[in-house]
Amino acid sequence: MTEDLFDLTGKTALITGSSKGIGRAIAKEMARHGARVVVSSRKQETCQVVANEINGGSSGEERKAVVIPANIANKEELRRLVDETRARLRKIDILVCNAAVNPFYGPMKDMPDSAFEKILDVNILSNHWLIQMVLPEMVERRDGSIIIVSSIGGLRGNAVLGGYCISKAADLQMVRNLAIEYGPDNIRINAISPGLVRTDFARALWEDPEYLEIRTSRDPLRRMAEPREIAGAAVYLGSAAGSFTTGQNIVVDGGATIG
Numbered sequence: 001m002t003e004d005l006f007d008l009t010g011k012t013a014l015i016t017g018s019s020k021g022i023g024r025a026i027a028k029e030m031a032r033h034g035a036r037v038v039v040s041s042r043k044q045e046t047c048q049v050v051a052n053e054i055n056g057g058s059s060g061e062e063r064k065a066v067v068i069p070a071n072i073a074n075k076e077e078l079r080r081l082v083d084e085t086r087a088r089l090r091k092i093d094i095l096v097c098n099a100a101v102n103p104f105y106g107p108m109k110d111m112p113d114s115a116f117e118k119i120l121d122v123n124i125l126s127n128h129w130l131i132q133m134v135l136p137e138m139v140e141r142r143d144g145s146i147i148i149v150s151s152i153g154g155l156r157g158n159a160v161l162g163g164y165c166i167s168k169a170a171d172l173q174m175v176r177n178l179a180i181e182y183g184p185d186n187i188r189i190n191a192i193s194p195g196l197v198r199t200d201f202a203r204a205l206w207e208d209p210e211y212l213e214i215r216t217s218r219d220p221l222r223r224m225a226e227p228r229e230i231a232g233a234a235v236y237l238g239s240a241a242g243s244f245t246t247g248q249n250i251v252v253d254g255g256a257t258i259g
Contacts, residue, residue: 005241009034012089013238014081016072016130017099019046021199022149025227026096026234028054031064033235038085041099044069072099072126073118082133091141092134094238097127098149100167105204108162116163123167127174131189139185145238146189148175149230152253154193168193172249179247188246192233195253196224220255 013030017023019041027037031054039047039054047067054065066088070081085092101122104115131146138144153161154168172191179189196205196215205215216222233250236242251257 003240006235006239007034008094008235008239011035011093011238012038012085012091013094013096014038014040014085014092014134015096015098016040016070018096019043019050021201022194022197022227022230023096023098024050025231026098027065029228029231029235030094030238033239035064035094035238036089037065038081038089039065039067040070040081042069042071072130073122075129078126078130078133082130086137091137093138093143094145094147095131095134096147096149096234096238097130097171099126100149100164100201102161102164102201104163106160111163119163119167120170123164124170124174127171131174131178135182135187138187139182142186144187145242146178146187147234147237148172148189148191149234150175150191150193150249152193152195152251152257155251155257175249176247183246188237188242190237190242190245190247191249192230192237193249193251193253194225194230195219195251195256197230198224198226216254216256218256218259219253220259223254225252225254 013035015023015027018027018039027039031037039050041047051065051067055063068081068084070077103118104111148171150171151168153165154172158165175189175191230252233252
């Protein structure tokens with residue numbers, strides 16, 4: 001019987017920021033493809049809602065989702081997140097660094113230092129910490145997939161999201177560096193760069209219908225994405241289908257960067 005290239009059965013996926021939006025969609029799709037997933041964000045209650053949706057009426061070993069809340073800005077909480085995942089699910093095969101912040105909207109000349117520091121700490125440093133925590137077991141097994149959810153903002157300039165875009169560009173370089181370092185250990189490290197997606201995180205960019213029409217008017221597909229349309233790329237990168245893909249940035253933007 002030919003192996004299903006997208007089958008994740010037997011894999012454990014840890015997904016940050018998975019209580020809503022893109023992270024939630026990735027957790028649900030990876031579970032649908034057979035993985036056991038850790039749903040993680042700051043709040044237990046919102047994570048539990050997602051886990052309940054994934055598990056349905058399942059119990060015990062049949063459950064595909066467990067909840068382990070953590071604030072990714074806190075290194076000790078990340079350590080606990082990794083340790084508890086291993087204690088409950090034995091291993092981490094796939095890490096998806098999806099959680100991110102953007103506390104400031106406007107020109108960089110007006111950005112407070114505190115906002116810029118928070119963006120860099122959460123969107124870059126926290127990813128670095130978490131990746132370094134999961135790499136040793138992947139190296140020992142000589143197998144693993146790490147995915148950073150970046151943004152097309154990391155590929156071009158922006159007059160009002162400068163700090164956020166800088167952080168996302170740095171994530172793309174982190175992927176390239178780590179892919180070179182850990183390729184000999186058979187660890188695949190990639191990024192996904194979504195365009196405009198219907199999430200709470202991007203609400204300010206799409207809730208005004210007039211602005212949305214202007215924003216997407218030059219995009220080939222003439223619309224924004226739904227979170228599930230990003231999740232498919234994560235399933236690809238975490239599965240055997242992506243076993244020869246590393247150091248790459250998969251752009252899922254409806255053609256925005258070519259429009």
